[in-house]
Amino acid sequence: MAENMSVKQMMDEVANELIVCKTNARMAKISHLAIMEEALNTDKTFFKHTFCTGSYSEGMPDYIRSDVDEMYVLSFGNVVWQASNENKTCTAPFVAEIYPDEPAYLKLKLADGIFKEERFFDEHSYFKSSSFMEWALVANQFFTESKCEINGPSVTQTHTFEMSATEMRDKVLCFSCDSWPSCTDDYFTRQKQSNWPSQAILSEIRRLDCHVVSVGRHNSDTKDIEWRLSFSVAERKLIHEMPAPFFGCMFALKAIKKKYILFESQQRKPFCSYFIKTACLWMCETIPSKTDNIMDLTRKVIDWLIDCYKENNLPHYFIRHQNLIGHLSDVCRNKVIQQLATIKHELWVRVMSSIAGGEVSLRPVIKRQICDKLKIADVINDDYSRLETDLLKHPKASLVTRSLKNALHDLRHTQKPKTLEWLLLQWMSRDIEPISKKVLVWMKHDVPISEIIGNIESIVLPIIRDIKSIVMKGYDNAFTTALYQFLGDLILSVMVCSQNKCKEYQKKALCYYKKGEKIIHPNGNDDNYSGMRGLLVKFHYLMGNDSELKGAITDFETASQNNTFISSVEIYADNENRDLSYRSWEIDGIFQYAIKDHNCVRFSLKTIVFYIKAKMALKSGHIDRAYQIVDQMNHENLKKTDKYSFILINTLERSIADYANDM
Template identity: 25%
Template structure:
């Protein structure tokens, strides 16, 4: 039986407790994974609705559950186009499409490939000359250039093959990577499927699953290669996700500790020399080559030392082999002779410190938390902060998804009748598709929003033609009333007000105010980036033990009206749809700022504005003055309004 010395065991147990306190435990890891995979499902359903032949994937430490608050890990969003199928064997050629043949030979850097253009009418190479997208090499092959990321119509900073978008306060930064997908396992990685280390990990079942995931190719060449402009990097991210999801909590904690150590001791001096992906790869190699019984909670310190020692050896030889494509050296050209001895000295000191070096880590207060554990002092857990961030991120993601749909509907060529048909198609697709698992949950989150918008557009047409609202429109709106606390219900109240159903509007508004708990409900707006303050304590408290189903009780999205909904909007708010000039449009990106041609208002100010109008119609002077003061107080005191100027405009109309 493997024995652990008492000191090692004591430090390991205390360190495990600290990591659990900062969110590296089974519950929070699974919560992170569920949230980000749900967002991935929402993206893919939306791409289907927009008839885009793309798939979306969310990778990175956030979606793996292998991060902490202070690590501030970013997200890797991969958008994969299906219009250019990649094959590795001529027998897989598909007629009628632009096939690309993946070329992997000795002239290509390990972990990279070339993509040769093939004819669409016969399984033969395409014949032609070099152009903007293709390069003809010395042997006559037409190769696809790897600058395809520049074709993305996104207003992002470009970092190699990726676009970058800085997150709003409290949200993660995002790398957008444009990729192509090959459904078959890369030749360079086929040997890995038959290898088996001492630890018998990954299992045969895991490898079989990985082989079915195929691979991505990303538009970046190996630095210094003669083929750099036409090489594509092979990515096995889906297989790596499978491996990460099959780690136990001690292995995850070991990986998180490696990243914290790198962030604390190495990156401030030698930025990006040791990457998170290198740490992950080192962990994979360690697990594969050790018996499973060492990865226990009371042996965490030894497991960490084992990983750091392997990393130390990799740096000595300047070779960190990719776990799946072993010929690909992740450290190639990364470590200069000048910095190498310093990094080795840092790692040596940490390894030989027997855990003492960890006491100096300020990231997530890891060092001070560990000291408190030895003195049996209580430490603050961060699970509520993490849960709040996840649930709020999901709410923002849903709203940003609806922005994409609204952008499609807002197109100037789209008439109200055409908008109705498009929205009916969205609703029909969402209902008829036999979604399962998280896809089913995602569809249930999106469907009420589609119903509300469709009902509102129909109501606008009804009001324009008949000055009344049809039963079909009201039924659709009723199906979407529980998207959140207020926004969809406010659309119903606004419609009732516009057709002079004042008493019914008053009843709906009273119900909204009853449900809108000012100590809990958090405003959600993702129309543009602005500095948010911390969410209210009640929201924090509820998030830790709630999931996506509870967004309808604790969030209030801003209310957005498209121009095809104009007759459902009070006159005072309609002016917001016409705030833009031609000059404005020249200096903004439509994808990010399409809300500027809509009427958009935060839920709480809109609630009080509508109540003011209703009370005026009903002759309730005292109630009218009371909600006016509530509107003023909200504009002055609510820190997270996204459309304060619109609320001020409505206040001005009231006064």
């Protein structure tokens, strides 16, 4: 029995380590998103502020989210509370009337003296949320060709790419409140057993806006004129500050929910990701942050949720008296209780099957380190139940699982810097979509190139100036470098697409590359200039600067020696709003043809430099040299370390063969 417990404990430890591995990119993703938002919020014509919410904004791995959640704070109105209207000097359009029995919900009444458009208001001047959503749907359909439909307070846009891939975005239009409502006072004053969040964080939360979104109470006869409070910005801030084990717990439960807790109706879900977030926030207040056993913590969160469903009361995190499940029937609640109880009973199996795949699959590690060593059946179709059974009865299971746990633990501590460097590079090389979209619009409207470059600088340089206050602590140097390199790349793309190779603009691009010459990681390591020098190779190739290209290649090869992780280049080919990176390769039709059927590809700069070397060898008629370069690409196993490198390797092999046949 004791041995069996030891095996179970070691299995939990393995799961703990895997969860940590899967969430390593959290801070880099959050930092990248913060920069995206800064770029997006430079234009306040229609919106006071735009921000992302949900799993994407929390730094969750991409594969557990089904969409991107975005909130747009409208600039033409804000909400004040009823008490503040007593002096009759209210200048805000809307006065809120909260429902005392459900204080997360409210009605919005048009303030006296404000012009109203009849279709948006009832006979008592209450703003109709239903009419607002109909307007929001029409507005979204006007600006996009994507399929749009109303989903709660959001308009869901579904865009289908040529390769049948889809991207869903939930866009929520909302109003900001002039202050937090009095029903949230308890949150700021209640005793928190774990002393989390700290008073400093609470003060920051108090300064953030809360918002009103267009969705009414469940089962209400007056839903047509009802709205709901939203604390998405505050929730996001708290999750960014959440201790890592609690974040790991939230990730594990969200992954399990996505895979196992499914409902026929998406409109009336008795259990959702928001309830997981709420539970984890409550538990952060209750359990000391020193807790580091993610699996045990997950069981405690499940127990808390089960108790809430049994008592028919899941309290809103900021408004304790708002019951999030009060509308559910006994039958619905009992079904959720049964599902949660099953998940807790089979937690190891459910966690492993939900997280072991994804962006970086850990299944090969499980097979090599456990199944092969114990000579037991491999995991099939992500079903870990057979593996759990085999481990619990195998005499050497404890030894092998402990060995894997220790190996993962050592890897996390000795190799964590390198792992984080690689993850950070993936996010640093990502497109800053709002800026790229603006550049495309300016180019389509024939804005002069000097003005386009000036506009780009006016967006990016202030972000660089304020970078410490924008990104997560310790990531400012790395993302400063990334932004300078991004500036150089954008200017390069504008020059190529405009067919303008003005020396002044070339000098400007090279100046920004120089400012972003070295990536300094949060752990103090750097990339030995390899990223910048790889971008210079790309720059001179796309600009047709053959005389400078050879030296740039030599400089890159010197800098990249013994450098395991090198920056990437991200290119969008199947997205009309983000094809600037694709169009910048117009000098190389073969390259464009090779990637044209892919929505997005990411090449290591090492792969790009190899490709350019081979193309230059062909250009000079050196077929044997081109073959040697391709052989070197295969010898360095780029197909394994660079996911999309096979595209360029296969393209080069065909190009060389065609060139040889034409001779």
